[in-house]
Amino acid sequence: MPADYNSTVEEIQRVLKEKTKRFAFKKLEREVITTGACVECGSCVEGCPVGAISGSRIDNKYVPILTGECTSCGICYAMCPRAFSIEDNLIGNVKSAWKVRSLRNYRRQDGGAVTAFLEYMLENKLIEAAVIACQTPDIPWLPIAKRVTSKEELHDCGGTIYTHAPVVSEMIKGFKEGLFKQAIVGTACNIDAIERMESHQAGFFSVNTDASIFKISLFCMESFNYADLLKFLKGEEIQIKDVKRFAISGGQFTVTMDTDEKSWPVKDLDSAAATSCAYCQDLTGLNSDISCGNIGSDDGWTTVLVRTVRGEKVLQGALKAGIIEAEELESKSVSAVANSARFKKNKFYSLIAPH
Template identity: 50%
Template structure:
């Protein structure tokens, strides 16, 4: 039978094939149905163009069930009200996506050193009075503390990633107390959201200062770790956190360079030491930031930059023009890798059982 709806399904299948990854019903079943997230609306069953799904009431509640042959067209996953599917839902308002690296890359940079290079350019050109960045506490190695950097030299001392929640708001408030009017701040989505509220909401204290700005660099983040837990995990593996020179998380592994060599573990092994608040977070790339920055989507030695606001776009263009970073647009395959990580994080909280 053909009709307008069937024609529409054919067009949707073409669109999905060209524009996104198409998920088979098995993924929907695993992520939404068996996890207890399903709202029993039947959007998957009713819209299956292959008539492969049935709403099964035998358990007393409506359960979408595969009773025919799934053609993996992706329509069920795309139309479910509980999946995170479209790019704007996953990543927010991405104006453009780039890979970038510092022309003069600092050795301790985490990836391409683009964050440090752009902040340095903003300080050198007077675009900001200070940058709020993060360093390890000199008395407690790898315990993050906020630093107010007033020069490129000071910003450079803070390159690299510390995988623990950092008190950046402390640094932001202090910077304004010390008389700064325009600042930039680096943080993961949770902490950037605090600064975003302070700058954008009617009750935000930065909004109340005429001409004040807090430009936000959001770091991609899937998890951060509690300091005592991370210290214990390493100690159990024979590594004193004081001897660690560098942490890196990429491709599902944590790699630790320390004075006696290098060690790596699957991030799953550190699960019990992750911060409890991360279980509730489904914003991988800091949707509220001006520029979102991470490594997924770029080759080693480069930073992926998502330009999220007009202000972020201008700052990025100034850094390119000043030749402090080199940058290339990333292709659709690369940005899908970012989508996938964001989708993984967004759906992860469904694993928490409400009952």
């Protein structure tokens, strides 16, 4: 083996030791090989610095097998194109993580952080408009996208609607009307549409350098098709017009009415999930400035992952202005978010969740 190959391997080992979590081959075996996600590329076999993994042919299939002693250096796992448990792959680039509660009074889903950030940005003229989702006036819980410029309008639309809303379309209408500084709230799929507009050479934001959009993503395990949600509720003898609040928390879907509350495991509603959700493996919205959800925080608080410098400025600004209170999230809470993100990825790959 040429000397420079060995020194490269040594450098890789040093980086892994210092900067990444180290995993044993067992983890690769459990998550990738036995589940059938292995693409038979051989990167783990050839990448193992101590030659402990062999590529065997079993029933004409190439299968990596541990034949030597695993040193848990983590290289096989880190190089595998199907390994996804590395926290960066699950929740993306996170500069800081918080639990946040708004100190102002309005209708909200969790801690009201999303509304508070938008309010701060509007009040301080960091944005000209915010694009959010509200209920369609005559059709309860059917979302419409709305461009708002006042805190009163923001307060009217606090809370979560568990159905896709065409917020990106509304944002573009705003640009056409000359509103070049906007914030948008959406699930990862909405935010990804904007990322395309930023990264593609023909995308609106790569062509128009005056335009800027602050992206707030909402954690999302799945969104529902409105007609199928209605059908599910009907089966449970619930009229959607009587629903005061929907919530997904701790794997449960909860419907609150005036005098009653009912809950089901989220998986009971799989048949009502939007078909597009089957193509999604991003829980938190990797391409946003700030991601918000309830996983990882106590009731009444919002978990906030800050991903960009301007995201950090908005959180610190809202804190300084006395609009929110915030505490840094404990690492076990960040892990809870990563675990849910892993669950979503497992679902995408139709894998059995690793233990």
